[in-house]
Amino acid sequence: MSEEMYAKLTQAVIEGEPEDAELLAKQALEQGLDPLTCVNEGLTKGIQKVGELFASGEYFLPELIIGAEAMKKALAVLEPAMVGDQSREVVGKVVIGTVEGDMHEIGKTLVGTMLIANGFQVYDIGVDKSAAEFVAAVNENDADIVGASALLTTTMLQQKKLIEALEEANLRGKVKVMVGGAPVTNSFATEVGADGYAEDAISAVDLAFRLIDAPA
Amino acid sequence: MTRIEPLQANFDLKVLNKKQLKQVREATLYVLENVGVRFPSDRALDIFQEHGAMVDKDSQIVRLPAEFVLTAMGKAPRSFTLFGRAPDTELLVGGGHSYFATDGCGVETIDFETGDRRLSCKDDVAKMALVADYLSSIAFFWPMVSAQDYGRLAPLHELDAAYNNLVKHVQTETVMGEDLARYAVEIAQVIAGDDDLREKPALSSLICTIAPLCQDKEGIEAAMVFAEAGIPVGFMGMPTMGSTAPAVPGGALTIGNAEAVSAMVLMQLIAPGTPVFQSLLVSGMDPQSAEYLVTLPEKYLCNVAAVQMAHDWGVPALGGTFGLNHAEPATWQLGRDSVYTALMCALAGTDITIGLGMLDASTLLVPEQIIFDDEIYHNHRILARGLDTEMEGIAVDIIENVGPGGHFLSHKHTRSHLRDIWIPELTHPRMEPEDNQNGDIRKRARDKFNQILAEHEPTPLEEAARHEIDTILRNAEADLGR
Ligand code: B12
Numbered sequence: 001m002s003e004e005m006y007a008k009l010t011q012a013v014i015e016g017e018p019e020d021a022e023l024l025a026k027q028a029l030e031q032g033l034d035p036l037t038c039v040n041e042g043l044t045k046g047i048q049k050v051g052e053l054f055a056s057g058e059y060f061l062p063e064l065i066i067g068a069e070a071m072k073k074a075l076a077v078l079e080p081a082m083v084g085d086q087s088r089e090v091v092g093k094v095v096i097g098t099v100e101g102d103m104h105e106i107g108k109t110l111v112g113t114m115l116i117a118n119g120f121q122v123y124d125i126g127v128d129k130s131a132a133e134f135v136a137a138v139n140e141n142d143a144d145i146v147g148a149s150a151l152l153t154t155t156m157l158q159q160k161k162l163i164e165a166l167e168e169a170n171l172r173g174k175v176k177v178m179v180g181g182a183p184v185t186n187s188f189a190t191e192v193g194a195d196g197y198a199e200d201a202i203s204a205v206d207l208a209f210r211l212i213d214a215p216a
Numbered sequence: 217m218t219r220i221e222p223l224q225a226n227f228d229l230k231v232l233n234k235k236q237l238k239q240v241r242e243a244t245l246y247v248l249e250n251v252g253v254r255f256p257s258d259r260a261l262d263i264f265q266e267h268g269a270m271v272d273k274d275s276q277i278v279r280l281p282a283e284f285v286l287t288a289m290g291k292a293p294r295s296f297t298l299f300g301r302a303p304d305t306e307l308l309v310g311g312g313h314s315y316f317a318t319d320g321c322g323v324e325t326i327d328f329e330t331g332d333r334r335l336s337c338k339d340d341v342a343k344m345a346l347v348a349d350y351l352s353s354i355a356f357f358w359p360m361v362s363a364q365d366y367g368r369l370a371p372l373h374e375l376d377a378a379y380n381n382l383v384k385h386v387q388t389e390t391v392m393g394e395d396l397a398r399y400a401v402e403i404a405q406v407i408a409g410d411d412d413l414r415e416k417p418a419l420s421s422l423i424c425t426i427a428p429l430c431q432d433k434e435g436i437e438a439a440m441v442f443a444e445a446g447i448p449v450g451f452m453g454m455p456t457m458g459s460t461a462p463a464v465p466g467g468a469l470t471i472g473n474a475e476a477v478s479a480m481v482l483m484q485l486i487a488p489g490t491p492v493f494q495s496l497l498v499s500g501m502d503p504q505s506a507e508y509l510v511t512l513p514e515k516y517l518c519n520v521a522a523v524q525m526a527h528d529w530g531v532p533a534l535g536g537t538f539g540l541n542h543a544e545p546a547t548w549q550l551g552r553d554s555v556y557t558a559l560m561c562a563l564a565g566t567d568i569t570i571g572l573g574m575l576d577a578s579t580l581l582v583p584e585q586i587i588f589d590d591e592i593y594h595n596h597r598i599l600a601r602g603l604d605t606e607m608e609g610i611a612v613d614i615i616e617n618v619g620p621g622g623h624f625l626s627h628k629h630t631r632s633h634l635r636d637i638w639i640p641e642l643t644h645p646r647m648e649p650e651d652n653q654n655g656d657i658r659k660r661a662r663d664k665f666n667q668i669l670a671e672h673e674p675t676p677l678e679e680a681a682r683h684e685i686d687t688i689l690r691n692a693e694a695d696l697g698r
Contacts, residue, residue: 110505
């Protein structure tokens with residue numbers, strides 16, 4: 001019975017059915033199943049499979065993103081039901097967004113999605129976000145990593161401002177900063193004092209693992 | 217010598233038939249009235265509200281009834297003139313020619329001397345302006361790369377480098393925000409001299425809309441400053457199928473169309489009769505890496521449809537061509553794809569067209585690329601012209617004169633017409649001294665580039681104008697910082 005439910009949750013993530021995933025999560029709780037086991041045996045297996053299918057070229061981005069969406073919907077039901085010190089195992093918490101004055105959305109969304117598929121908890125704060133908004137999100141979510149995207153030569157300097165703001169808020173010791181976007185380079189990243197730069201989403205995931213010292 | 221050889225298409229390439237054009241227009245008007253477009257600018261929202269559009273201040277979404285759109289667009293001119301800083305550089309946009317320009321605004325350059333890939337700088341803009349001034353394919357100039365050595369003021373320094381090295385018209389795609397726009401207007405006024413900018417726009421601007429269905433605050437506020445100063449403003453929608461637009465070309469076109477026309481409507485509310493133009497660059501994405509893809513057949517079809525859609529609103533169309541997804545010049549892919557973008561746009565009757573000289577989806581400046589694109593352009597210019605079948609063009613009298621057998625080599629008619637047959641220079645170089653021969657086409661392109669750079673001398677900007685621009689740049693720096 002419970003095995004069957006876990007398999008269904010796995011399947012809902014693989015097939016990318018957010019509504020089904022949410023419904024199944026509710027049914028699982030009604031049946032008295034342990035929420036943490038539902039996550040570990042059901043959802044996590046599903047998103048891992050989605051990641052594999054993506055890596056092998058079978059799945060495209062929408063399948064990856066909708067798969068992550070299905071997982072999120074089910075988590076929203078399961079996580080509040082966890083008891084005691086139960087909590088989902090996440091590799092690390094990442095706040096990601098595009099800097100102030102910059103509306104380029106796709107790069108950072110992709111990086112965020114790839115991080116989710118690799119077990120990170122991701123808070124995507126959107127585009128055109130000021131340093132203060134980044135700092136607030138870091139505080140609120142107790143993030144380990146901040147990812148800042150900038151696609152314009154005129155907005156990349158905001159990445160520096162962000163790092164200064166984190167220093168001012170005494171968060172710099174606690175949170176790692178990674179930067180990216182078309183005009184950003186490794187040397188620019190070093191110059192502004194970021195902890196790392198990645199040129200695409202795949203290397204961004206490797207970078208994130210390195211930054212929090214976890215095996216990829 | 218500075219020359220401009222515009223393209224004039226004798227064909228009328230269409231992708232959408234009348235019914236389809238109507239379908240897209242209706243879909244666009246539906247979206248404008250029922251979904252709306254976000255204008256994150258209080259000033260823009262107030263203007264829309266004053267004129268009776270449906271404005272929701274909280275969401276910043278403006279919805280426009282069809283009547284409202286069509287009435288405003290009725291005020292936009294179908295043609296207008298762009299000016300350079302020398303005689304013979306004026307362009308009657310919408311007058312039947314297609315004027316081509318460089319591409320922009322890249323962020324990296326293959327160094328002119330070392331060949332290393334590095335960040336772009338102001339000097340790159342200056343050098344490319346000089347070469348563009350020479351090439352007859354280039355009718356007006358987009359600063360090709362970002363003047364990154366000037367930080368926040370880069371867009372103004374791009375203009376400075378352009379005006380100092382080229383007499384042709386300049387169009388900016390990087391001046392954003394009210395502040396920079398005001399300084400850009402001042403610089404343009406220096407170029408126009410005693411003339412009213414409205415009469416002699418020496419600058420025009422292109423602003424991107426934000427798919428899906430948004431405007432950029434800085435972009436739209438710069439546009440308002442430009443419109444008030446009489447500077448022509450174009451709006452470019454850049455919907456990407458699958459990410460910022462539905463994964464169907466029709467949907468992408470509709471989204472871009474709604475964004476661009478809503479902005480053009482605003483310009484007509486602010487300053488009725490302001491010259492505006494429209495551009496829609498539909499793109500695709502790599503389904504796994506989301507890389508921005510411009511070399512797709514669907515995109516080429518959309519390029520043509522976009523021209524028809526701009527003309528359907530009664531405004532000139534800007535086409536986006538070249539600037540392809542490769543980092544190496546002189547490859548067969550580049551040859552293939554340039555034809556689809558540039559030739560199809562030209563045959564569809566774009567009024568102005570950007571794109572020569574860049575690679576890697578318009579992010580990388582490879583110096584000799586502009587020489588390759590120039591040659592492709594001239595191929596297209598001849599192709600678009602079509603054939604002459606008038607008596608003179610057939611030369612029946614000469615056929616009769618030579619008769620069966622023999623040849624035309626010694627005929628005076630041949631002597632005077634052989635030069636009309638355009639022969640690609642890079643693939644068929646003229647005879648050269650023995651020691652100067654080189655079979656490598658890339659080297660030939662590079663040699664030509666270097667020669668132009670070394671020898672071409674554009675008419676210099678007058679001393680007084682140079683100082684005035686310097687002062688404006690200094691004021692901008694004092695006011696805004698770098
Ligand atoms: C699509 C696009 C737009 C769209 C964006 C739509 C949207 N909703 O996102 C629109 C039309 C809105 C737009 C607007 C503008 N754009 Co634009 N845009 C592009 C374009 C063509 C592709 C960007 C893209 O989506 N790429 C696909 C994604 C997947 O790649 P990516 O963003 O690079 O992200 C990858 C990596 O960089 C990295 N990465 C990204 N973020 C992060 C973050 C972290 C933490 C890490 C580790 C890694 C990482 O990983 C990602 C995945 O692999 C680029 C050119 C190009 N080819 O890059 C120009 C480009 C960036 N834009 C440019 C310009 C000039 C503008 C405008 C100013 C134009 C105008 N006149 O209005 C406006 C500015 C608006 C604003 N305020 O931001 C210039 C910038 C030049 C410069 N000097 O800085 C470019 C280079 C184009 C050009 N050659 O002119 N643009």
